[in-house]
Every structure is written in C-alpha cells, then in structure tokens.
Amino acid sequence: EAGVTQFPSHSVIEKGQTVTLRCDPISGHDNLYWYRRVMGKEIKFLLHFVKESKQDESGMPNNRFLAERTGGTYSTLKVQPAELEDSGVYFCASSFGLAGVYEQYFGPGTRLTVT
C-alpha cells in the first residue's frame, strides 16, 4: 500500500511569489491534515479535511494560505504571496477515520524556502 506522498519535496521561491504544495493521502483515507514546522519551532497543526470539507482550519496562520481538497482525494496548500516566515517543512497526514484518530500517517514533507 502506498503511503502519503507530497510534492514537491523541496521548493525555493522568492518573497512575494506563489507556491502550491500537493498531498496525496493513502487511498481510502477520508481524513487529511496539514501541519508545518517553521524554523526552530515545533510541528503545528494547520487544518483538517474530512473528504472535501474543511472541518477545522484554526491553525492556518493567515489568509495567505489556502487549502483545498477537491473531490475528497488529493489536497493542495497554496501560499500567496509567500513571506520569509513561511519557510519551513509542511507535512501532510491522513487517517482512515476518527476512531483511533491518533494514528495519522504522515508524508515526508515539503521543505519550503522563501528567500
């Protein structure tokens, strides 16, 4: 069974540009999550999808971040315009259901560098 995949693995962009990160969850997982670790900080929750619906986006830092999950399959996280403080590693995770929800399966992350 394929795990959670993320694309790209690395992205280097200039301040003010736009970047779109993609996450493909494990097939059949209705729950999809985005997390990020900015430099020197801990991994923080960004948002949670159940199928195509956003259940909780309380961790999204500001309106420069837009997450979508059209069709309830893969998800994208767009940062527009990117700022220096957005640099970090963005993780996507998925889980089958809310029962035993702690067992989230994480992707390898996308390392974003804003210069």
Add this chain to the structure above:
Amino acid sequence: LAKTTQPISMDSYEGQEVNITCSHNNIATNDYITWYQQFPSQGPRFIIQGYKTKVTNEVASLFIPADRKSSTLSLPRVSLSDTAVYYCLVGENDYKLSFGAGTTVTVRA
C-alpha cells in the same frame, strides 16, 4: 491538551534498552498517551498508544503507572536505525496532534 515534559536528548549504544519517560501531570480522564517517532527528512510515524498499565507491540512497550501522570516508552535492544526524535503526545482522541520538542535519541555503535 495536557502539557508534556520529556528529556531533550538521550544517548545509547547498540543493543541496549532505551527508556524515555514523559511527564504529564495534568492528564485528563479521557486522555490517551501516544508516541510518535520521526527520522530525519521524514514525517512522524505512530509507534504506540495506551491508556493505562502496559502496552506492547513489535516496536516498543509503553508503561503507564496507575496515576497516569507519567509514561515510559521502552525501546528494546536499539540499533543505529533507531536514532530519531521521539514525541510523547497526550490528549483525548483528537485530530489535532500537538507535538512538543520531543526527545532526540542517538544510538552509537
């Protein structure tokens, strides 16, 4: 979410048992204790979860005393490949995982 405290780092040698203790004094009745492992350049990976007493799987054991104010993750006979960051998470089964700083375990030959 209950606050957790765990050592910043631990060193060990191959073949030894590594025990990482996590303190969570304000754990709530409905809270579970969960441990994740993270290798460099990878996302966190679920290791084990428990509520009380002892839980064991093919990777580790989790010991939880009766008062549940702490827990100990035990890694038997570690190898170099067990070098990673280990996170202790405490909370009611919630989708918002809250990662602290974790414990960096370094296994040496």
